Amino acid sequence: MRRVLWIIAAAVAVAIPFLVPKTFYLQIVAGAYITAIAVYGLNVILGYTGLLNLGHAAFFGIGAYAVALLETKAGWPFWPALLAGCAASVVLGAMVGSVSLRTRGNYFAIFTAAVGVMIAIVFTNWQELTGGNIGIVNIPPPPSIGPLAFDGDVPKYYLVLGALALTILICRLVRHSLVGRTFVAIADNEDLARAAGIDVARVRLTAFMLSTFLAGLAGGMFAMYNGNLGPDQTGLDITFEQLLYLVIGGIGTIAGPLVGTLVLVGISHELQGMQQYRFLIFGPLLVLLVRFFPLGIAGGFSRLTARWAAR
Amino acid sequence: MHLFFQELLNGLVVGSLYALVALGLALVYGTMQIPNFAHGHLYMLGAYVAFFGVTVAHVGYWPAMLLAIVVLALVGVVLERLVFRPLRNAPEVNTIIAAVGVLFFLQTLAQVWFGGDYRVFPTPYDKVVHFAGLVATQQQLIVIAAAAVLMVALFWFLKRTLTGATIEAVAQNRAGAALVGIDPNRVSMMVFAISAGLAAAAATLIASISLISPSMGFTVILKAFAIIVLGGMGSVPGAIIGAYILAFAESFGGTYISSNYQDAIAFGVLVLILTFKPTGLFAKGT
Amino acid sequence: MLLQVRNVTKRFGGLTAVDDVSFDVPAGHIKAIIGPNGAGKSTLFHLISGYHPATRGTLTFEGAEITHLPMHEIARRGIARTFQTTSLFSHQTVLDNATMGYRMHAATNVFDALLRTPRARREETESREAAYEALRFAGIAPLANRIAGSIPQEAQKRLAIAIAVAAKPKLVLLDEPVAGVTSEETVEHAELIRHMANEGYTICLVEHKMTLVMGLADSIVVLHHGKKIAEGTPAEISADPAVIEAYLGAATHA
Missing domain, CATH: 3.40.50.300 (P-loop containing nucleotide triphosphate hydrolases)
Known part of the structure; x- marks a missing residue:
């Protein structure tokens, strides 16, 4: 049942460039995919290990700025720049994680929020490097690989789709492995995990680094796809927005980040002109979900299918 | 030397603002362990209610402030009752997520109501005062004085009245307070009302010095968190002292080091403290 | 001693x-x-x-x-231990609970998991077997696929022991x-x-x-x-x- 849905979703995703009439819509979908990759990253740390990293968008920014700067200032091609961007995000993630993970609960959220905002302040103020509020423009598209060129909307769409597919595959493989089950076990009962000989600090750091890797990947794809970049993509409000997508899609689930992002981005564009009013609905929705339906759309769906299977 | 005293004055003004905002956050955290990430947006909403009072209802500056305090106190009560109380036994993270939902709502509400642009808040006290070679606006002096009055009043309320004592009792031991006949839910609502009311007062005081906008809550909330971490999460005097320390650090840091990174000082302080003391400064032994 | x-x-x-x-x-x-x-x-x-x-x-x-x-x-x-108030990974399956008891004996890391290395597959089987063995030992193997928090109190106490036993x-x-x-x-x-x-x-x-x-x-x-x-x-x-x-x-x- 679920496998069939995934196959249908993949088929639709591949067919979309032939289905939608305007590149405008293609860009919206690709943008949603990029956000979804970042939301998958947030899901690894919040959904699996139960820790809320409010600096998540800053790691997205690290990946994005690294790719943009390496391409425009150092003349690197996209592919090594993307690798370096992910690496930069993970290395910073390891540094921030090894300090912030010593704090607990509310302190962790406050600490990471502060780190995130500091990084965003640097993006805004280090004008010689980052271009300040204007940001970086004219980021070149990826060079061709043999006959494959990446300088149009459609090829870029497939590139982003590929990154999203890779992200979902990573999350799936990790979640069901011993490593992923250890993530959720620690969130469930930290003391028992310690008593079972699990080095909780190390496992949490692993999750944090994986999470920041995905944020960096999303950032790199953003810089590539849009060709320009500014500090407004890295602030606390962006993390909050990703959090909204995750909670509505379903915290801790495999489909949740994608479903939540697509549904909300879709609704926002459906309500043309309502764009700025959408949070009048989504804000209270978030409050209601967290109280009555903490597993979101995907969690509710798997509960339903489990009920069908039980019949 | 003249510049020094001018910065000292600016520090006092900003510190008064920070103190009022951080106090509310500390009160809520101290009594309920709720990190109210929407607190900055309550402050923002307070500014807009007062703005409405002055520019639309034309009720005058002080009645507008009173209006903002009353409206925000009510908003605080509603938030406690509908959003935070049901989540008391939920994971800590859920409370933060709910607060994010609230702040999205409030920010959009302000946007829809008054548009997303920066607004100038008119003040009747815009005359410039000179003394001892220093320059201040009347409004700046009013901020300092009014904040002091509010803080003294709050202290008197918490320490000298029976109702204030119930807040302290709930903060120290919620279950125990319930046993001696205090209704902790009523106290929680009261604390949220005071907290939001203080934010509204702070917003009205400062709005006529700086501009107001729907996103003004974001920077303020993180600074307020930095302050209460500095002051020992949930401590009322700690929040006040922390607020002035941060304000002076920003004021002098901005002048003598770099104005671009003035805002980063708060977060730097926060990060440093939690790096070396992961359980917070002056944390109660765990 | x-x-x-x-x-x-x-x-x-x-x-x-x-x-x-x-x-x-x-x-x-x-x-x-x-x-x-x-x-x-x-x-x-x-x-x-x-x-x-x-x-x-x-x-x-x-x-x-x-x-x-x-x-x-x-x-x-x-040294394995149980806690006074029965302490489980209550949102995970009974089998996964016991698997966590054995977890420290498996060295699988993120890369093993992503690349499905022979080590990952071997340890997956090993820990599954060790977990089942511990569940059988505690007499709750038939509950393996239930969510730990949903099984009866007495079975939960047995599961706590199974987690300890799985740690060998x-x-x-x-x-x-x-x-x-x-x-x-x-x-x-x-x-x-x-x-x-x-x-x-x-x-x-x-x-x-x-x-x-x-x-x-x-x-x-x-x-x-x-x-x-x-x-x-x-x-x-x-x-x-x-x-x-x-x-x-x-x-x-x-």
Whole structure:
């Protein structure tokens, strides 16, 4: 049942460039995919290990700025720049994680929020490097690989789709492995995990680094796809927005980040002109979900299918 | 030397603002362990209610402030009752997520109501005062004085009245307070009302010095968190002292080091403290 | 000697919860720690397992000092424990619970998981087998796919033991294994604990129910107000006037 849905979703995703009439819509979908990759990253740390990293968008920014700067200032091609961007995000993630993970609960959220905002302040103020509020423009598209060129909307769409597919595959493989089950076990009962000989600090750091890797990947794809970049993509409000997508899609689930992002981005564009009013609905929705339906759309769906299977 | 005293004055003004905002956050955290990430947006909403009072209802500056305090106190009560109380036994993270939902709502509400642009808040006290070679606006002096009055009043309320004592009792031991006949839910609502009311007062005081906008809550909330971490999460005097320390650090840091990174000082302080003391400064032994 | 407890003291602020306690646990033994409420029994377990650091004294396990090791390191040396209020990974399946008990024996990391390396696959099978073995041992294998929080209380207590057994420890600390269990089930649990001992596990248990302790333990340590007031065989302990005094005194004051 679920496998069939995934196959249908993949088929639709591949067919979309032939289905939608305007590149405008293609860009919206690709943008949603990029956000979804970042939301998958947030899901690894919040959904699996139960820790809320409010600096998540800053790691997205690290990946994005690294790719943009390496391409425009150092003349690197996209592919090594993307690798370096992910690496930069993970290395910073390891540094921030090894300090912030010593704090607990509310302190962790406050600490990471502060780190995130500091990084965003640097993006805004280090004008010689980052271009300040204007940001970086004219980021070149990826060079061709043999006959494959990446300088149009459609090829870029497939590139982003590929990154999203890779992200979902990573999350799936990790979640069901011993490593992923250890993530959720620690969130469930930290003391028992310690008593079972699990080095909780190390496992949490692993999750944090994986999470920041995905944020960096999303950032790199953003810089590539849009060709320009500014500090407004890295602030606390962006993390909050990703959090909204995750909670509505379903915290801790495999489909949740994608479903939540697509549904909300879709609704926002459906309500043309309502764009700025959408949070009048989504804000209270978030409050209601967290109280009555903490597993979101995907969690509710798997509960339903489990009920069908039980019949 | 003249510049020094001018910065000292600016520090006092900003510190008064920070103190009022951080106090509310500390009160809520101290009594309920709720990190109210929407607190900055309550402050923002307070500014807009007062703005409405002055520019639309034309009720005058002080009645507008009173209006903002009353409206925000009510908003605080509603938030406690509908959003935070049901989540008391939920994971800590859920409370933060709910607060994010609230702040999205409030920010959009302000946007829809008054548009997303920066607004100038008119003040009747815009005359410039000179003394001892220093320059201040009347409004700046009013901020300092009014904040002091509010803080003294709050202290008197918490320490000298029976109702204030119930807040302290709930903060120290919620279950125990319930046993001696205090209704902790009523106290929680009261604390949220005071907290939001203080934010509204702070917003009205400062709005006529700086501009107001729907996103003004974001920077303020993180600074307020930095302050209460500095002051020992949930401590009322700690929040006040922390607020002035941060304000002076920003004021002098901005002048003598770099104005671009003035805002980063708060977060730097926060990060440093939690790096070396992961359980917070002056944390109660765990 | 498997475990040596020497002059161990724990203070919380002004309160001395465990006061200069010493005893030995020989390999293959069932050692019971008893005492009135608040005698410091659970705190003692927290010290041995590294949950709290000891204020003074030393703990030696298999000849090596473990006093200041972090909790997970002590577990890796071969000391497993259960908690007084049944502690499980309550949102995970029963099988995954037991798998986490074995987890420290598997070295699989993120890269193994992503690349499905031979190690990942081998350890996946190994830990699954170890988990099932522990579940069978505790008699709850049929519940393997249920969510741990949804199975009956008594089965949850068995699962807590299964998690400990899956860790393949040398010493198991059981903190009130039959608290809140009916007398009928208590008998079954006693059998399970006896079974563990027969399988070669050394056991240390904190318990209130005297009947269980007297029937099971090879030797007993009695704590009162954090101090050891007696140690000996069940027969010696039940005849010890200091013990009777402590229990009667506690009973009349309660």
